[in-house]
Amino acid sequence: MEESKKKKLAVYLSVAMVLAMLMGPGPGLRLVNPDIDSASPNLTVGGVPIIYLWGLFWFAIQVIIVVIAYYTVWNEQDNVAG
16 A cells, blocks of 8 residues: 555544544533433433443444554555565
8 A cells, every 4th residue: 555545544544533532422422312301212222221332333433443544554564675
C-alpha cells in the first residue's frame, strides 16, 4: 500500500475512533436512553438493557477500527527492506 493512501486511511480511522469514543459513553447515550416518564419506555432489547447494547456496539466498532489499522496502516511488512 503506498504511503499517501496509508496516511489518508490513518486519518479516516483516527476520526472514526474519536467519533466512536465520543458516541459510546458520551452524548450518544442521549440518543438511546429512553425517557422513563414516557407512556411505554423500552428499556431492553431481547432482555438486554439498551444502554449495554449501545456500549457494546461502539466497542465493536472500535475493535473493527483497530483490526483494520493493524492489517493496513500498522503493517511493518512495507517498512522491511528486502
